[in-house]
Every structure is written in structure tokens, then in C-alpha cells.
Amino acid sequence: MQERNIGRTAFIALWCCVVLAKVVVAARLPLFVDEAFYWQEGRHLAWAYSDLPGLTAWTIRLGGELFGDSVLAARSLFVIVSAALPWLVVRIARRELEPARAWVAGCGALALPLFASIGVMALPDVLMALATLLCLDALTRMLRQISYGAAVQLAVGLAIGALSHYRFIAAIGAGMVALLLIARGRELLRDPRVIIAIAFGAAAWMPLLAWNIENAEAGLRFQLVDRHPWALHRDGITFLPIQAAFVTPLLLAALLVGAWRFRRHPNDALRLLALSGGIVVAGFFALGFFADTERVSFHWPLPGYVALLPLLPLVLATWPRWLRVLTWVIALAGMLSMLGYYAAVSSPELRERTAATKWYPQNFSGWDELAEAVRRRKAQMPEGTQVIADNFKVGAELGFALGDPAIPVLPHALNRAHGRAPQLALWGLEVGEDASAARPALLVVSPGDVKLSELLDHYQALCRRFGALPAPEVVDADGGSRRFLLFALEPREGAAPAPCVPPAIAWLNAPQAGERLPAVFEASGWAIKDVAGVKSVALTLDGRVVAQAEYGLHDDWPQRFYGGRSQDPSLPRVAFRARVDASGVAPGRYWLGVEVTGGDGSVERFAAWPVELSGEARP
Structure with a gap:
């Protein structure tokens, strides 16, 4: 006792x-x-x-x-x-x-x-666990004595599982094999009450x-x-x-x-x-x-x-x-x-601490900052402006934050990879190939959801779909590890449309994320911008410009990387190098970023990640 x-x-x-x-x-x-x-x-x-x-x-x-x-x-x-x-x-x-x-x-x-x-x-794992326990409870009772109450419970458990996930088939299969291996279990499978319960559970798969x-x-x-x-x-x-x-x-x-x-x-x-x-x-x-x-x-x-x-x-x-x-x-x-x-993931401070690491919870991050920016930007645009999302993730998260479950979504590879493309098409929320008439609209793009090797193709696809793109507003979260682009697509005037200039793409080769740096250090990387080209590149610490980079250095790698698809007029001279003097900055953790000014006058922040400044001179 x-x-x-x-x-x-x-x-x-x-x-x-x-x-x-x-x-x-x-x-x-x-x-x-x-x-x-x-x-x-x-x-x-x-x-x-x-x-x-x-x-x-x-x-x-x-x-x-x-x-x-x-x-x-x-x-x-x-x-x-x-x-x-x-x-x-x-x-x-x-x-x-x-x-x-x-x-x-x-x-x-x-x-x-x-x-x-x-x-x-x-x-759905919660509901599948409930269904599993209900079925096991009913079956273990019926192995002692069959009752109508246990049969009803079995039917309910099977129905909940069928309405929860495809994977519940594995639990059903395992349970069926287990019953067949037990003499008393084989007797259960011949009882009309059990047969009716199984039939009810099977019927729950019919909608799917x-x-x-x-x-x-x-x-x-x-x-x-x-x-x-x-x-x-x-x-x-x-x-x-x-x-x-x-x-x-x-x-x-x-x-x-x-x-x-x-x-x-x-x-x-x-x-x-x-x-x-x-x-x-x-x-x-x-x-x-x-x-x-x-x-x-x-x-x-x-x-x-x-x-x-x-x-x-x-x-x-x-x-x-x-x-x-x-x-x-x-x-x-x-x-x-x-x-x-x-x-820890619930804490913005701790999420930021994991940025630029493999533990960074990207699917939990940046949604509040994005929703706030979308509300503000949309309020500045004409009445009736429609929000268009880059992929199902952005569309669903913004939909929840804005209370709008009908945000149109581009036909992104993520939609297909996660099995959501057919459902978006059924709802009529997948944007067609020619969306140039979808104006006024606020297009929300998530570059982090596209591999760097495919990002240029993604931007060029946006140009084909929407025509000329304005300079994007950049929304950063967690110091820049989560990044969104907002394109305010205003109604077109009667003049001929301007050529489409995609956003810039930049990469910081050195220093590496998390690296401990002296007060004065060197940074290098590359930046491209189709059509307009890159006018200048600056390095930033926590968003504040701390150095102007020397741009136009030779680097064959970006051209090989994008297979000649880029229309940047400076290729292959798209690399940059900068000497950053942070001797006036207190030691600590900072976000080192790249600010790219395009030939069209656009300014975009890119490639921010954390570094540790020691405050010490280089030995």
C-alpha cells in the first residue's frame, strides 16, 4: 500500500x-x-x-x-x-x-x-497516440472478455487514427499481426462485434x-x-x-x-x-x-x-x-x-544565439517580425492590395498572423516537396505563370527557403511572373539569419514596363560565422545583381556601416556557380575585399553583414552572421 x-x-x-x-x-x-x-x-x-x-x-x-x-x-x-x-x-x-x-x-x-x-x-502525433491507446485499452479488455463497450471504444480509436494520419496504417498492421499470432486474438477477429468495430474504423478511411x-x-x-x-x-x-x-x-x-x-x-x-x-x-x-x-x-x-x-x-x-x-x-x-x-526556441534572445548554426530553428523564427512589416507596408499601399506569399510556409504563417487563410502562394518547390501543392491548387491559391496583372500587391519572398545555387533562377522566375520588380524592403530577424524581401507592386501606368532587375545575391567568404576576430580584420566575398550590376559594397556591424569594400575583384567562382545564367554586367569581376577597423567598438558579439548598392540605386542588406570581437589588436 x-x-x-x-x-x-x-x-x-x-x-x-x-x-x-x-x-x-x-x-x-x-x-x-x-x-x-x-x-x-x-x-x-x-x-x-x-x-x-x-x-x-x-x-x-x-x-x-x-x-x-x-x-x-x-x-x-x-x-x-x-x-x-x-x-x-x-x-x-x-x-x-x-x-x-x-x-x-x-x-x-x-x-x-x-x-x-x-x-x-x-x-497529428497527439491524436495518433490517443487512437493507439484507445485501441490497445479496448483490445486488452476484450482479450479477457468481449463487451459492446470495448467494441465501441475500439471503433472510436480506429476512426480517430484513420482521421489523423496515413502513418496510423502501421499501427493497424502491427496490431492485426499481433492478434493473428495469439490464439485468443484470432478468436476476437471472428467475433461480430469486433468485425463491426473494424469495419467502422475502415469506413473512417473513406474520406481520404x-x-x-x-x-x-x-x-x-x-x-x-x-x-x-x-x-x-x-x-x-x-x-x-x-x-x-x-x-x-x-x-x-x-x-x-x-x-x-x-x-x-x-x-x-x-x-x-x-x-x-x-x-x-x-x-x-x-x-x-x-x-x-x-x-x-x-x-x-x-x-x-x-x-x-x-x-x-x-x-x-x-x-x-x-x-x-x-x-x-x-x-x-x-x-x-x-x-x-x-x-529556448520560444525565446527570441536564445533563437538569435543559435543563428548561423545547424541548430537554428528557422521554421519558428522571423514570423512576428515579418507580420509586423507586412501590416505596416500594406497600410501604406492602395486599398485592396493583395498579399502574395513566396511559398506555403510564408502564406500559412502570414495567414495566421493576419487572420487571412486565403493568401495566394507562388508555385514553389517547397509546396511540392511537402505535399501541399495539390491542396493550394484546389483552394485556387496557387499563382499562375503570368501574374503581372496582380497589382497592387505586396509580394513576400523568403530567400532562405531556396538553395543558394537556385536563388538566381528563383529571382528570374519572379521577373517572368510579375514583370519589373521594385527595390525590395528587407525584413531581418535574429540579426539577419532570417531574411524576407517585400516587393510593393504598384499599379502600372500606361508607359512601357521597365526591365526587371532582380534582387542582389551576396556571399561573405571570410570571416566565418562565430569566428573570434581582432579589432582590425579583413572581410571578403562576392556580390552580383542581374541587369543593373553592383555599384558598391559595404560591411556592417549590427546594421551600421563600418567599412567600404573594394569591389570589382576577379572571381570565376560565381560565374561557374550560376552556370552563365547571371546577367550581371561585371562578371567575373564581382568579388570584394574590405579592411574593417572596429577598434572603437566594445568587445562582444556582433552581426557582420553586407550592404549592396545596385546600379539602379537600390540598397539591400545581405549575409549577416554573428562574430565575436575581442577588442585586441592582431598579434
Whole structure:
């Protein structure tokens, strides 16, 4: 009894802390780009979309209707659902284990970083975890005794999963295989109540299938074909270290040991949990050698870990005390690190500190600064000015900030890479090849979403689509690591259109980002500007000009890099070099940037990144 009370107290205390942390972080964390697009889908209600079934979008929409238009409102129902999930783990474990051990399983759910952190963002993983636990709870009950209530719960769980994501098919497949391997499970599959529940769950896939039939299987092709190389590659071997990082090594080992140890257990419920969870984790491990590795996939095995959590107390009970303590310490540290990461991303100061590093959270950054600049600039333009976004990320984030879910978007490569292009086309929000008549308009371009090697082509495509472009207004965030260009496209007069002059492209070769520099140092790089050419280049510290560069030095690299596509009249003499004297500047961290003045008089800031000034003279 005392052990049970201690476990329950620890679980409730930990649950309160985790839920409170989630609410605080969810209120402050900027909206992730996928969340913003799901919000946009929620403003165009449908049974299914090009990237997902409808439930995620509906849940975000309902949260907004109940609690307002804030970021927390959009995530509110996901936070609430995620808070209920550990209790479902306890419910399943309590039925199969001693009550004291059930609370240990619940603590494991709260300590597992990948599971503890869901709900901070409005993503389908929350709903899939709910569906998984509902199905497992119903099935483990029915392995003891079939009831109409359990069959209804199974049907609801299957429907929620079907309406959440394509990936729930993996959980269904694993559960079906597990039932077939258990004699009592095979009996369940012959029971009319279970058959009806499965049929109900299968019917929940119909909206998604109907959408694909009507749209040339665009969603299925993206999820199953387009995004995956389906060729053997070595990246799958990184599955284990990645999972060890997001689950923590000892907790991962305990869950995998549970899957192996209980795969043939006489208790059918424990065997079902072990088999279904193990099959999901092993399946995604094998898939990693053939599937997409460019996008985030570390969370895919989560339904498998959810199934294995009730087995955790039984595994830990066989370990020595020191190893159990170490397991909990590392798991709690991992959970705090995961939530701490989101808290850090919520801080503009900490986001700026990570700029120009591989850890920079670009998809969370710059949206507030961009929305403020768009509001201000649009207010200065004629009434009826339309905002046009560079890609689905910009369109969705601006749509949320401006309360406009119908911002037109250019046919960007990102739209296709993330499976959003068919949905934008269905909404009529994809801008055609000739958009020269779309004036007045405020065109918002995100250069950071295009590879440097493809940026010139992107700018030239803008010229073909919109005609002459005015000099852009540059919007910087995080010291310049996040950069947007605003083009105010005014109505055309009767005169013949002027030639289109694309924005400049510049690169700082030296010094490198994060480099520690003396008071006087040299900087070099290159800059090009099609048609108009570059008139001068200046170096800036925190936006203040500190040196004029010598421009027009010979450099064949930009010409080779762009394959002769550039129309800069100075090529190949487009390099610059400058001696920067910062002896009057206090030591510390500064943003070193490039300011390019074009032959047309335009001034653009470019290539800002952090450097450390020591204040010392060069030895």
C-alpha cells in the first residue's frame, strides 16, 4: 500500500509539472510552419486534404472557436488530449499489473521525452497516440472478455487514427499481426462485434480515399512514392542513435527488452502489447533503410513505444537498483531537455544565439517580425492590395498572423516537396505563370527557403511572373539569419514596363560565422545583381556601416556557380575585399553583414552572421 501511494504521488506530481510546462511553452512557442498550414486547412473545412485526413485541422479550428485566435488557442485541445494520455497508460497497466506498478508505467510515459513533449504543438502525433491507446485499452479488455463497450471504444480509436494520419496504417498492421499470432486474438477477429468495430474504423478511411480518387492519388503518391527514394541506403543505421537520443538510451533498452521478453508471455494482453509495439518499432527501423531521410522522422515509432510503456515496470523490476535509478535520472534529464529546447526556441534572445548554426530553428523564427512589416507596408499601399506569399510556409504563417487563410502562394518547390501543392491548387491559391496583372500587391519572398545555387533562377522566375520588380524592403530577424524581401507592386501606368532587375545575391567568404576576430580584420566575398550590376559594397556591424569594400575583384567562382545564367554586367569581376577597423567598438558579439548598392540605386542588406570581437589588436 505504501509503495502504491508513493508511486501515485510521484505520478501526480510529475504530471502536474509536465502539464504546466506544456501550457507555458505552448503559449509562447511561435507557430511551427506545419501547424500554420493545418490552421489554414481548418479555415477551409473538408473531410480530407492533400497532406492529411481532416481531424488535425478540425481540432485546431475547434480550439480557435472555443478559445480565440491565439497560438495557445490553436494548440489548446492538443494540450488537453496530451494531458490525458499518461492516465490511459496507467489504466492499461493497472488492469494487467499490480496497482503500484501501474503508476510506474505512468511515470515512464511522463519521463519518455518523445511522449512527454507531444501536445506542445498542434500536430497529428497527439491524436495518433490517443487512437493507439484507445485501441490497445479496448483490445486488452476484450482479450479477457468481449463487451459492446470495448467494441465501441475500439471503433472510436480506429476512426480517430484513420482521421489523423496515413502513418496510423502501421499501427493497424502491427496490431492485426499481433492478434493473428495469439490464439485468443484470432478468436476476437471472428467475433461480430469486433468485425463491426473494424469495419467502422475502415469506413473512417473513406474520406481520404475519396480525396485521392478525385485528385489523381496525389496524397497517396506523396506519402508512399514521391517523398521516398525506395532504394537501399545507409542512413537507416542512424535510427538507433537517434531513437536513443529522443527516448534516452536506458529507457529505449528497457522498452525493447520488454518487447522481446513478453512476446510469448502466457498473459495474452501483455503479449499483445509486446508484439504490437515491437513490430511497429522494428518496422520503422527496417523502413529507415529505404524511406525518406530529408524530413523529420524520429517521431514515427511513437505508437510502438506507447504500446510498450505498460511493460516498463516489469522490466525495471528485474534490474538492480542503481540501474533503475540511472534509468529514471537519464529519462527525466531527457524530458527536461526536450521541453527545455521548446522553451529556448520560444525565446527570441536564445533563437538569435543559435543563428548561423545547424541548430537554428528557422521554421519558428522571423514570423512576428515579418507580420509586423507586412501590416505596416500594406497600410501604406492602395486599398485592396493583395498579399502574395513566396511559398506555403510564408502564406500559412502570414495567414495566421493576419487572420487571412486565403493568401495566394507562388508555385514553389517547397509546396511540392511537402505535399501541399495539390491542396493550394484546389483552394485556387496557387499563382499562375503570368501574374503581372496582380497589382497592387505586396509580394513576400523568403530567400532562405531556396538553395543558394537556385536563388538566381528563383529571382528570374519572379521577373517572368510579375514583370519589373521594385527595390525590395528587407525584413531581418535574429540579426539577419532570417531574411524576407517585400516587393510593393504598384499599379502600372500606361508607359512601357521597365526591365526587371532582380534582387542582389551576396556571399561573405571570410570571416566565418562565430569566428573570434581582432579589432582590425579583413572581410571578403562576392556580390552580383542581374541587369543593373553592383555599384558598391559595404560591411556592417549590427546594421551600421563600418567599412567600404573594394569591389570589382576577379572571381570565376560565381560565374561557374550560376552556370552563365547571371546577367550581371561585371562578371567575373564581382568579388570584394574590405579592411574593417572596429577598434572603437566594445568587445562582444556582433552581426557582420553586407550592404549592396545596385546600379539602379537600390540598397539591400545581405549575409549577416554573428562574430565575436575581442577588442585586441592582431598579434
